[in-house]
Amino acid sequence: MSDKDPGRDDLAGDTAAHGTGASPIPEDDAAPGRAVAAHARRRRFLRWTAIGTAAVVVAGGAGAAWLYHDIVGGIDQKHVGGQLGTDRPKKLNKSLNVLLLGSDTRAGDNAEYAADGVTGARSDTAILLHLSPNRDQAVGVSFPRDSMVKIPACEKDGGGTVPAQFGMLNSAFALAGPTCTWKTLETLTGIHIDHFVQIDFSGFKRMVDALGGVQICVDKPVDDPRAELHLKAGKQTVKGTQALGYVRARYSLGNGSDLERIQRQQKFMAAVVDKATSGSVLTDPAKTYKFLKAATKSMTTDDGLDLATMKKLADGLKGMDAGKVRFVTVPVEGYAPDPNRVQWNAAQAKPMFDAIQHDNDLPAEPAKPAPSEQAPPSPGKVEVTVAAAGAKKAVVARVVRQLHERGFKVAAKTEKAAPAAESRLVYNPSAEAQASALAGDVPDALLTADGSAPGGGVRLVVGTKGVRVAPAAINKIKGGVKAGQKNPCA
Numbered sequence: 001m002s003d004k005d006p007g008r009d010d011l012a013g014d015t016a017a018h019g020t021g022a023s024p025i026p027e028d029d030a031a032p033g034r035a036v037a038a039h040a041r042r043r044r045f046l047r048w049t050a051i052g053t054a055a056v057v058v059a060g061g062a063g064a065a066w067l068y069h070d071i072v073g074g075i076d077q078k079h080v081g082g083q084l085g086t087d088r089p090k091k092l093n094k095s096l097n098v099l100l101l102g103s104d105t106r107a108g109d110n111a112e113y114a115a116d117g118v119t120g121a122r123s124d125t126a127i128l129l130h131l132s133p134n135r136d137q138a139v140g141v142s143f144p145r146d147s148m149v150k151i152p153a154c155e156k157d158g159g160g161t162v163p164a165q166f167g168m169l170n171s172a173f174a175l176a177g178p179t180c181t182w183k184t185l186e187t188l189t190g191i192h193i194d195h196f197v198q199i200d201f202s203g204f205k206r207m208v209d210a211l212g213g214v215q216i217c218v219d220k221p222v223d224d225p226r227a228e229l230h231l232k233a234g235k236q237t238v239k240g241t242q243a244l245g246y247v248r249a250r251y252s253l254g255n256g257s258d259l260e261r262i263q264r265q266q267k268f269m270a271a272v273v274d275k276a277t278s279g280s281v282l283t284d285p286a287k288t289y290k291f292l293k294a295a296t297k298s299m300t301t302d303d304g305l306d307l308a309t310m311k312k313l314a315d316g317l318k319g320m321d322a323g324k325v326r327f328v329t330v331p332v333e334g335y336a337p338d339p340n341r342v343q344w345n346a347a348q349a350k351p352m353f354d355a356i357q358h359d360n361d362l363p364a365e366p367a368k369p370a371p372s373e374q375a376p377p378s379p380g381k382v383e384v385t386v387a388a389a390g391a392k393k394a395v396v397a398r399v400v401r402q403l404h405e406r407g408f409k410v411a412a413k414t415e416k417a418a419p420a421a422e423s424r425l426v427y428n429p430s431a432e433a434q435a436s437a438l439a440g441d442v443p444d445a446l447l448t449a450d451g452s453a454p455g456g457g458v459r460l461v462v463g464t465k466g467v468r469v470a471p472a473a474i475n476k477i478k479g480g481v482k483a484g485q486k487n488p489c490a
Contacts, residue, residue: 075296075299075300075301076299076300076301077300077301077302077303077305078157078177078178078179078300078301078302078303079302079303080179080182080302080303080304082155083154083155083176083179083180083183084179084182084183084186085183088186088192089186089189089190089191089192089357090192091192091194092192092357092358092359093133093358093359094133095130095131095132095133095359096130096131096135096194096195097128097129097130097131097191097192097193097194097195097356098128098129098131098193098194098195098196098197099126099127099128099129099178099181099182099185099193099195099196099197100125100126100127100128100129100140100196100197100198101125101126101173101178101181101196101197101198101199102125102126102198102199102200102204125142125145125262125265126142126143126145126169126170126181126185127140127141127142127143127327128140128141128143128185128189128191128193128356130191130356130359132359133359138326139326139327139328139356139362140266140326140327140328141327141328141329141330141352141356142262142265142266142327142328142329142330143169143185143329143330144169144259144262144329144330144332144342145168145169145170146168146169146170146341146342147168147169147330147332147341147342147343147344148166148167148168148169148335148338148341148342148343149166149167149168149169149184149188149343149344150164150165150166150184150187150188151164151165151166151167151169151171151172151175151180151184152164152183152184152187154172154175154176154179154180154183154184155176155179156175156176156177157176157177162175162176162180168341169181169184172184178196178198178300179196181196182196188344189349189353189356189357190353190354190357191353191356191357192357194304195301195302195304195305195309196301196302197299197300197301197305198299198300198301199295199298199299199300200298201244202297202298203294203295203297203298203299204243204244204247204298205239205240205241205243205244206294206295206297206298207272207291207294207295208238208239208240208243208244208272209239209240209294210287210290210291210293210294210295211272211291212237212239213237213238213239213243214237214238214239214243214268214271214272215235215236215237215238215271216235216236216237216238216246216268216271217234217235217236217488217489218231218232218233218234218236218253218488218489219233219488219489220233221233222249222252222253223252224245224249224252224253224440225439225440225443225470227245227246227248227249227252228241228242228244228245229242229245229246229249229252230242231246233488234488234489235488235489246264246268247261247264247265247268248261249261252440259329259332259342262329263329266327269327328352328362328365330344330349330352331344331345331348331349331352332344332345333345338430351363377433377434377437378407378437379406379407379408379409379437379441380407380408380409381409381434382408382409382434382437382438382457382458383409383411383434383456383457383458384403384408384409384410384411384438384457384458384459384460385410385411385415385457385458385459385460386399386400386403386410386411386414386415386459386460386462387414387415387416387417387459387460387461387462388414388415388416388417388462389416389417389418389419389420389423389461389462389463389464390419390420390421390463390464391423391462391463391464391466391467392466395462395466395467396414396462399442399460399462399466399467399469400414402469403441403460403469406441406469408438408441409457415459417461419463419464420461420463420464421463421464421465422445422446422463422465423442423444423445423446423460423461423462423463423465423466423467424445424446424447424448424460424461424463425438425439425442425445425446425447425448425458425459425460425461426448426450426453426458426459426460426461427447427448427449427450427453427457427458427459428449428450428452428453428454428455429449430455431453431455431456431457431458432449434457434458435447435458438458438460440470441469441470442460442467442468442469442470443468443470444467444468445460445461445467
């Protein structure tokens with residue numbers, strides 16, 4: 001697959017996050033003279049990591065088989081078997097298509113995130129990585145998790161079948177695991193997918209920490225309790241929880257859309273590559289081992305991605321030329337029933353899928369429409385019903401008064417709910433934007449999505465422990481760089 005758009009052949013496709021006011025940057029300020037070297041470093045990085053593990057096979061081929069067993073041997077492999085069914089797209093050539101999934105599971109090492117009231121697991125990020133037959137071109141296609149799509153019937157790991165249904169793309173993972181997302185995307189795109197690689201929150205944090213963090217820049221301070229993201233304006237290095245919050249945050253960065261967040265994630269991936277290569281990670285065996293060990297500790301793949309397959313992939317990637325990797329996002333349009341969701345633009349998406357399936361040139365990208373998802377609504381557009389769940393009357397009255405002062409539309413009547421210790425923000429998924437706007441003011445309340453809840457507003461249930469309303473001075477820091485001020489990210 002040759003790339004006819006040399007202006008977009010960087011690892012992240014140079015997809016600037018328009019209007020985000022936030023972007024990852026290389027560890028050192030980039031200079032024009034470093035462009036060729038940066039492309040070469042990205043090529044070397046891709047050879048080593050492949051899909052995160054193939055580098056180990058290269059070392060194993062040199063006699064360090066123990067390294068393979070120590071790192072790759074620790075990957076959790078899932079038996080796919082017949083879960084994908086027999087009616088699959090045909091494989092037309094020797095290209096390799098790998099589905100990369102970021103899981104938001106709260107299980108295992110991710111239990112620390114269970115306090116947000118979210119249970120189960122969804123595909124927080126979904127990218128289809130296409131490697132051309134002779135491994136000299138690569139394309140990564142991002143699929144918005146909020147896409148409304150047709151999900152086919154899927155087999156669950158423990159037995160039983162989930163019926164076909166219409167819903168958000170990330171719910172396929174929640175219904176029947178990664179193979180359901182795999183089957184869904186094959187059905188929708190017509191592209192034969194060969195393997196999948198899944199990594200969770202903890203794995204992402206370990207990879208960034210193994211690099212000593214990644215440098216980003218924001219043009220204004222960020223205070224987002226929900227994402228556990230607290231940043232000063234300007235350049236800074238993020239790691240751990242801050243790095244995870246940066247790539248997952250929606251309403252405190254940019255326009256609040258999943259599309260904007262995808263662009264930020266793609267740029268962050270490019271910054272990871274810059275840090276890994278410019279920091280001489282790949283020329284230091286100890287640092288390389290630390291990075292790959294971190295990447296694979298929380299990784300799950302299909303059992304078809306075995307040693308022989310990874311070695312074949314790694315050998316093929318040796319011929320990868322610099323500047324032959326780009327990231328794109330499936331074309332989308334507004335989803336009329338819910339402005340916080342999107343649907344794929346079939347007329348624009350099909351030519352892209354056909355090109356990848358046949359390993360042809362990607363069609364020219366159409367002009368990007370304005371984001372269809374709305375930015376977080378102002379307090380005056382958020383309808384709040386307060387319910388007392390054992391909290392003292394004085395506490396409930398204080399919360400109602402403070403929310404009124406912030407401009408929220410609080411119902412005149414306070415309801416009663418079953419006694420509970422913790423306070424919760426209960427909302428119908430269709431009211432996610434309203435819930436997110438209110439969550440910034442009541443960061444201690446557990447966000448609880450409930451499909452049976454009314455869709456017209458948010459219900460704040462105040463438990464016996466009460467709830468804190470964040471001080472207005474630090475709640476939401478609005479506005480970017482003012483006229484006459486120097487942009488700290490310039």
